Amino acid sequence: MSMVQITDMAGARPEHSTVIVNFVAAVREQLRNSTCYVFSDNVQYRWRTKEGEEKTVIPDASINCRVKARKGNTFLDIPRFVMEVLSPSTESYDRGEKKEIYRQQEIDEYWIVDWEKKSIEIYNLDYDENGEAQYYLWKNITEHNKEELKIVHFPRLEITFDKIFDEVDLDY
Numbered sequence: 001m002s003m004v005q006i007t008d009m010a011g012a013r014p015e016h017s018t019v020i021v022n023f024v025a026a027v028r029e030q031l032r033n034s035t036c037y038v039f040s041d042n043v044q045y046r047w048r049t050k051e052g053e054e055k056t057v058i059p060d061a062s063i064n065c066r067v068k069a070r071k072g073n074t075f076l077d078i079p080r081f082v083m084e085v086l087s088p089s090t091e092s093y094d095r096g097e098k099k100e101i102y103r104q105q106e107i108d109e110y111w112i113v114d115w116e117k118k119s120i121e122i123y124n125l126d127y128d129e130n131g132e133a134q135y136y137l138w139k140n141i142t143e144h145n146k147e148e149l150k151i152v153h154f155p156r157l158e159i160t161f162d163k164i165f166d167e168v169d170l171d172y
Helices: 014-031 091-095 097-104 143-148
Strands: 037-040 044-048 054-057 061-064 081-085 109-114 119-127 133-141
Touching: 014 037, 014 061, 014 081, 054 097, 091 097, 097 109, 097 133, 133 143
Parallel strands: 081 109
Antiparallel strands: 037 061, 044 054, 061 081, 109 119, 119 133
């Protein structure tokens, strides 16, 4: 019997959800009539690690072009893009085990968004000299270089730094 790790998000702040909604809203219409779909944190992915362990993860946002292989709201194939928005309760998991699961599955692009610092770390998957998949930091986007923001593996999609962090500073 395999273990499924589910991280409790009960303490997530509204800013966390705002970033996810902003990203999905910005991308959704642009993907209309394509074979790819953007999802928020209401879908999960189930895969086997290299050690043979079954893992279920729920990214904050994902872009998936392989949506046929699924059971209910669980996808069995990999998305091309995943994004995690940091929370104090999930930061170490997002930067550690979850990032490692995504790397093992060879997901092309991984964003880590820090809504408090207003930064976006963009990791691009490539292969080292031994042919092993690795994530390399492509860019760290902040207010100072915000015009450089782009989804590397979906260059036609337009996304802006200001759109992602729109209404994040509201007092809830």
